[in-house]
Amino acid sequence: MIGTTTTPPAVTAALTRVDEAHYRGTDKRAVRQTTPPSVIERHLPLLDIQRGMRVLEIGTGSGYSTALLAELTGPHGAVVSVDVEADLVTRAAGLHHRAGYTTITSLAADGYAGAPGQEPFDRLIAWTTPPHMPTAWAEQVRPGGLILAPLVCAPIAYSTAMARMTVTDDHTLGYITLHRGQYVPMTTPALDRSRYATVSRIIDGERGPSYISAPWITVTGDRALAEAVFTRVLGAPYTEPVDVGWPEIEHLKLWVVAHQPAGLTMAHRGKETMVGITTPDHAGFVALFPEPRFVADSATSPALEHMRGLLQEWKAHGRPTIDTLSVRTTPIDQGWTLALSPGQRRTE
Numbered sequence: 599m600i601g602t603t604t605t606p607p608a609v610t611a612a613l614t615r616v617d618e619a620h621y622r623g624t625d626k627r628a629v630r631q632t633t634p635p636s637v638i639e640r641h642l643p644l645l646d647i648q649r650g651m652r653v654l655e656i657g658t659g660s661g662y663s664t665a666l667l668a669e670l671t672g673p674h675g676a677v678v679s680v681d682v683e684a685d686l687v688t689r690a691a692g693l694h695h696r697a698g699y700t701t702i703t704s705l706a707a708d709g710y711a712g713a714p715g716q717e718p719f720d721r722l723i724a725w726t727t728p729p730h731m732p733t734a735w736a737e738q739v740r741p742g743g744l745i746l747a748p749l750v751c752a753p754i755a756y757s758t759a760m761a762r763m764t765v766t767d768d769h770t771l772g773y774i775t776l777h778r779g780q781y782v783p784m785t786t787p788a789l790d791r792s793r794y795a796t797v798s799r800i801i802d803g804e805r806g807p808s809y810i811s812a813p814w815i816t817v818t819g820d821r822a823l824a825e826a827v828f829t830r831v832l833g834a835p836y837t838e839p840v841d842v843g844w845p846e847i848e849h850l851k852l853w854v855v856a857h858q859p860a861g862l863t864m865a866h867r868g869k870e871t872m873v874g875i876t877t878p879d880h881a882g883f884v885a886l887f888p889e890p891r892f893v894a895d896s897a898t899s900p901a902l903e904h905m906r907g908l909l910q911e912w913k914a915h916g917r918p919t920i921d922t923l924s925v926r927t928t929p930i931d932q933g934w935t936l937a938l939s940p941g942q943r944r945t946e
């Protein structure tokens with residue numbers, strides 16, 4: 599819904615002015631890449647974009663969000679939008695031209711490198727998830743500027759959150775807050791993705807992949823163990839209702855990830871995405887999508903008991919949300935990784 603009470607008037611005005619249908623077109627491929635306005639409305643206000651600013655966007659897609667950024671930055675601002683898919687960039691540039699935008703630069707490139715030569719920027723927003731937070735992004739944003747990007751928060755699949763980061767005087771990361779949200783993984787020709795693999799076992803089924811992502815198995819490198827646990831997860835027959843709905847269950851998910859319980863596992867089977875515990879003999883999960891519920895190998899599974907206990911603990915702590923988790927950054931080659939812990943985060 600456009601124009602909720604918490605949406606800043608400038609964002610509401612931009613959402614009203616940009617014709618989403620213009621950017622959807624009849625090109626199904628481009629439509630697949632369009633971020634829904636309700637999601638954009640939740641994330642754009644986090645960037646506090648002012649008129650006259652220079653904004654770098656990573657992930658042009660349909661061009662819809664680029665037009666919103668151009669509305670927010672106004673005639674004296676600038677938006678540079680990068681997408682790795684050249685045909686999407688050409689398509690979006692044509693649509694911007696027809697809509698009369700003159701402050702948008704559309705570039706076909708790997709956004710992992712930002713937009714070298716176009717800096718400095720006041721804001722950077724990414725609609726696609728890099729394998730880690732790239733150094734280039736912090737280098738191209740002015741000190742005191744803001745970056746909003748989906749970032750993986752643990753070496754486990756589906757652990758993404760939107761990170762809002764301030765950039766320090768020496769172009770490192772300052773204050774970080776986390777928010778609910780995730781976007782498609784980046785296609786990053788510059789990097790060897792196998793270095794960032796988090797999935798222990800995967801099969802490509804007719805309706806898309808099923809997988810388990812379990813750091814405790816990955817470290818062993820034991821393929822037979824991965825296979826046995828995966829088979830147990832795929833066949834887990836027991837289900838039971840859980841009294842937490844969507845989107846609150848997303849907060850529970852990252853709270854569980856932050857606690858790093860022994861046997862932590864993320865799994866996707868058929869259409870169901872689940873967070874839980876696996877052992878060589880048991881599996882117990884909270885399914886997150888499409889409908890929250892417990893899933894386990896049996897009603898008396900110790901892994902299920904563990905998950906029931908974690909759910910009770912989360913409730914006893916007042917159902918902490920993602921923004922209450924502590925975030926630590928660790929410098930790595932070409933960027934930073936993020937790690938979560940359940941402690942109280944420091945204030946800005």
Ligand SMILES: C[S@@+](CC[C@H](N)C(=O)[O-])C[C@H]1O[C@@H](n2cnc3c(N)ncnc32)[C@H](O)[C@@H]1O
Pocket residue numbers: 631632633656657658659660661662663664680681682683686707708709710725726781782783784785786787
């Ligand atoms: C969720 S879509 C963005 C949708 C867009 N915000 C809109 O309003 O239509 C994510 C985009 O990121 C792009 N992408 C993936 N890897 C990329 C990379 N390495 N550099 C730049 N863009 C990338 C994809 O091609 C896709 O268009």
